[in-house]
Amino acid sequence: MPSEPRIPTEPLLEELSAYLDHELDASAQARVAEHVAGCQSCQARLDGLRQTANAVRALPMETPRRTFTIPAQRRQAWRWAPVGWVGSAAVALLVIAFGIQNLHLLAGSGSTATAGSSANYSARNPQRATGVRAASPLASPAASALDQQFNAQAGTAPVNASTVADPTNGSRRLVLDTDSASYSTNGKMRVTIQLEGSPSSSANSADQGLTLTLVHNGVGVALNPVGVISGNGTPIFGGWYELPSLPLSGPRAGDYRLTATWVVPDGSGRVLQAAVAVQLTGS
Amino acid sequence: MDDRDLVGLARGGDQEAFTQLIVQYQVPLYNMALRMVGGPDDAADIAQEAFLRAWEKIRTLRDAPFKSWLFQIAANLCYDHFRRGRRYGVMPEEDQTGNVVGLGIATPDPQERAEANERNRLVRQSIEALEHDMRIAIVLRDVNGMAYDEIASVLRVPLGTVKSRIARARAQVQERLRQHPDLFPSPSTREDAHAE
Numbered sequence A: 001m002p003s004e005p006r007i008p009t010e011p012l013l014e015e016l017s018a019y020l021d022h023e024l025d026a027s028a029q030a031r032v033a034e035h036v037a038g039c040q041s042c043q044a045r046l047d048g049l050r051q052t053a054n055a056v057r058a059l060p061m062e063t064p065r066r067t068f069t070i071p072a073q074r075r076q077a078w079r080w081a082p083v084g085w086v087g088s089a090a091v092a093l094l095v096i097a098f099g100i101q102n103l104h105l106l107a108g109s110g111s112t113a114t115a116g117s118s119a120n121y122s123a124r125n126p127q128r129a130t131g132v133r134a135a136s137p138l139a140s141p142a143a144s145a146l147d148q149q150f151n152a153q154a155g156t157a158p159v160n161a162s163t164v165a166d167p168t169n170g171s172r173r174l175v176l177d178t179d180s181a182s183y184s185t186n187g188k189m190r191v192t193i194q195l196e197g198s199p200s201s202s203a204n205s206a207d208q209g210l211t212l213t214l215v216h217n218g219v220g221v222a223l224n225p226v227g228v229i230s231g232n233g234t235p236i237f238g239g240w241y242e243l244p245s246l247p248l249s250g251p252r253a254g255d256y257r258l259t260a261t262w263v264v265p266d267g268s269g270r271v272l273q274a275a276v277a278v279q280l281t282g283s
Numbered sequence B: 001m002d003d004r005d006l007v008g009l010a011r012g013g014d015q016e017a018f019t020q021l022i023v024q025y026q027v028p029l030y031n032m033a034l035r036m037v038g039g040p041d042d043a044a045d046i047a048q049e050a051f052l053r054a055w056e057k058i059r060t061l062r063d064a065p066f067k068s069w070l071f072q073i074a075a076n077l078c079y080d081h082f083r084r085g086r087r088y089g090v091m092p093e094e095d096q097t098g099n100v101v102g103l104g105i106a107t108p109d110p111q112e113r114a115e116a117n118e119r120n121r122l123v124r125q126s127i128e129a130l131e132h133d134m135r136i137a138i139v140l141r142d143v144n145g146m147a148y149d150e151i152a153s154v155l156r157v158p159l160g161t162v163k164s165r166i167a168r169a170r171a172q173v174q175e176r177l178r179q180h181p182d183l184f185p186s187p188s189t190r191e192d193a194h195a196e
Helices: A013-020 A026-037 A040-057 A083-107 A118-124 A143-153 B003-011 B015-037 B040-060 B066-084 B101-106 B110-128 B132-143 B148-155 B159-177 B187-195
Strands: A133-135 A160-166 A169-178 A182-184 A188-196 A210-216 A219-223 A226-229 A235-242 A254-263 A271-281
Touching: A013 A026, A013 A040, A013 B159, A026 A040, A040 B110, A040 B132, A040 B159, A040 B187, A160 A271, A160 B015, A169 A254, A169 A271, A188 A210, A188 A254, B003 B015, B003 B040, B003 B066, B015 B040, B015 B066, B015 B132, B040 B066, B066 B132, B066 B148, B110 B132, B110 B159, B132 B148, B132 B159, B148 B159
Parallel strands: A133 A219, A182 A271
Antiparallel strands: A160 A169, A169 A188, A188 A235, A210 A219, A210 A254, A226 A235, A254 A271
């Protein structure tokens, strides 16, 4: 009677691929694992599949340039419209669903600010000090000052908002909003970013994998968001930014895009991005 | 409030509840369409049409998960798009990263950024080259992060078919990426280099 082979049968391509995704039943998963452990050839096949899957997963999740909506009446003709004004209905809902709720929680919960100064931020992130111009919110906001900023805004609904949900985690959302869609070039812009469902409790943007950019004609300025942890545990970043102090190039007035990019700090490589249009007016 | 609650309200005509569903799914749905048809305008058209049809048909949705049902509608629209022959298989060379400039911040070195952009371009091209059934399988899995049974539900095919399509798609993408060893070195090559 022939003895059992010591190494299980070489897995098929689809078994290796499903093994990578943990989509085999327990016995098949164990069989493939045992084979791969003793077979360099299949280890290389598996590594190749993993590399390919990771390359596809590394494609950035892009933000649609338009807002999706439904017509007021069924079957009514509908058409596209710029995010700025048709988006207002969705924005209002966003505010109701995500913004006000968290801001009210924040206002009433005695939040703790743990972010360092912008100088410390730059020291921790030397790569961000080169190649991209960076701007900090109003000078060195202390914890109490930041608290006051967020407390003050709690009663003011954001009017320019965008929310992106993590397709792999229903409780994780990136919420970006500003207090206006249009500012004077001499004005101040208030930005709030909520990292709902973050696996990290850090109020440091680098730890969270969070970047914020203001882009005009393909030229970006990195804004340094400072953070607090809200009463419900949601890291919230942002601040007031003095627009005259931003190192913007060319005519400062024009249409900008403010984009928050969150590389979720769980090792998955998942990237969430939210963007809002911002207009600067004046000279 | 979860999907089931929102769907329940939307079935009763609550547009605000449906708008919350749009907010929740607009980015993943748009990205699925984008990776399927290539052009951002076509992808946005498909996403909008999918939401509109979902709104119009939401009263017919019973126990099925809203997400699978919505993606099923969008997948059908992608196939309609291919059947109509609009920009079939064309991946415009226009800047598809226009909305993701912020990512450059993570790799500010110009050479690293250029390489990352080139890697992404090659991956997009490799996906584009796949036959539609394989393309949608790998997109739902590796772009949208869906489980196999969820993909089977969206595509209305057996689980074994999902496994097979994802595996074949990955193998074909891998074969194309291997033609650029400078950007996609084989794992064994990288290990050798590391050992040295």
